[in-house]
Amino acid sequence: MRADAQKNYDRLLAVARVVVTEEGADASLRDIARRAGVGLGTLQRHFPTRETLLEALLRTGFDELTTRAAELETAGPAGDALVAWLRDFVACAYTYRGAIASMVAAIDDPESALHASCVTMKAAGARMLTRAQAEGAARTDIDGIDLYALGGALAWVGDQPALASRVDHLFAIITSAILTDKPALT
Known part of the structure; x- marks a missing residue:
């Protein structure tokens, strides 16, 4: 160039x-x-296209999430690492408000400019979940797709003015439902 x-x-x-x-x-x-x-x-x-611009923007964030997952995989308890990664994912997705629909669609569309980076990032989260499950820190009836969906849902909630103040509370509820060693919120 x-x-x-x-x-x-x-x-x-x-x-x-x-x-x-x-x-x-x-x-x-x-x-x-x-x-x-x-x-x-x-x-x-x-x-x-708008999608190619979003892909260029999101690729950096997704690459950082993938790198962060690799760092967290060897540091500290698996459940804590999973929660830290999920929080980072929600923050990244929220930064590019309105991109959630494009991200979700890209997972199933190999022709999408976003496909490769979304798949790589989702796989990093799935590895975090699998590690937590193997250590008994996370329930075994969810998978990487569920984790990705929950993170995307939290980012979407943060984008809704009437609900944005509830994100931290809902994050705590979701993580207590995922992790086996966290008490449910009352």
Whole structure:
């Protein structure tokens, strides 16, 4: 990639990260291009679809979650590691509000630009869950898909103004339901 093209790509990605964090996944592509100081055509050359832009944004977060899972797999009790990873997943998904539907759809669509990074990140969470189950710290009647769905649901709740204040409480309820060594909240 030419130096000027790389500069535009990097600038578009940096601005898109800010705009999507502020406005959600449905943020105006025109606004992103304008704030980056380029034309819409330049944005579309680098990111032909909204999904390719989201993939570029989410890939970094998903890669960080995958790396974090690898770190947590060898540190501390498996149940605590699972809870820490799930909290990080919810925070990452919430950062890109409105992307949950795209993330869920990408899991089943190998043609999706988001597919590979979503599958890799989901697999990292599943490994965390499997480790916790093997150590007896997590119930065995859930799997990685359930964990991914619960994390996505919590991120969605955080995106609802009337429910956002309940996320921490609901997170505690869900983790107490997943972990065998945590008492149920009353």
